Amino acid sequence: MMHGTFSILPLRVSGLRFGVRGTELIKGISFELRAGVRTLIIGPNGAGKSLTLRLSHGLIKPTAGEVAWAGGTTDRRRKRHAMVFQRPVMLRRSARANLVHALSLGGLDRSERGRRADEALERFGLGHLADRPARLLSGGEQQRLAIARAWSLRPQVLFLDEPTSALDPASTKAIEEMIEAIHADGVKIVMTTHNMGQARRLGDEVLFLHNGRLLEHTPADEFFAKPRTEEADAFLKGELLH
């Protein structure tokens, strides 16, 4: 499902750097992300995975380098990518009202908001939670709601930052199924995970980050069968990296 007449992909990130108070955390990363391929960003703690997602989504500004969406960057295009965080942020109102609110921020007409919210709740089997206070839902339910909320905005690209790391296996499975369904819709998936089983299940290609650098950008089957770098090999073997 491609919405609108243009595609914001490929995403070209070049020479990306991000530093805080003289410490360089992202040390010159370049990559190009294409439509139709699920991209998994993996690497050890502190490698810069989350920062790379935030910089790509535009939540933080790079110290140097460029994040370029196809056709340039405008506010209109900005809305074509959405992000889901490790811990969902819900307002103190019903599940449905959280979706309606997001759609309102997304600039939708009042009548369209309710229709889209209901569509998203139904699509992901969350209709029975519609009137429940969002903050009282379980962690897994809130995360499913957060993903439904992101999907309701009809993004072309969905960034997910460790969406299942706080969840049990059943919730993790439900979320993986949602991600698969959204991918099948034609939405580009870009996500980070610490769960290598999940990376193998969901990944078409891998970006392997280590110490603020991109060491590999490889098809997932190749990466898991035979990583090219020593660091990735050690990471997959569960060794400590410095």
Ligand SMILES: Nc1ncnc2c1ncn2[C@@H]1O[C@H](COP(=O)(O)OP(=O)(O)OP(=O)(O)O)[C@@H](O)[C@H]1O
């Ligand atoms: N605003 C900030 N100020 C200072 N340091 C930061 C800031 N944001 C991130 N960092 C540091 O930058 C490094 C990379 O952070 P990032 O969250 O991108 O890592 P990550 O690969 O997602 O790690 P994890 O797997 O632990 O989530 C970490 O060492 C982190 O402490």
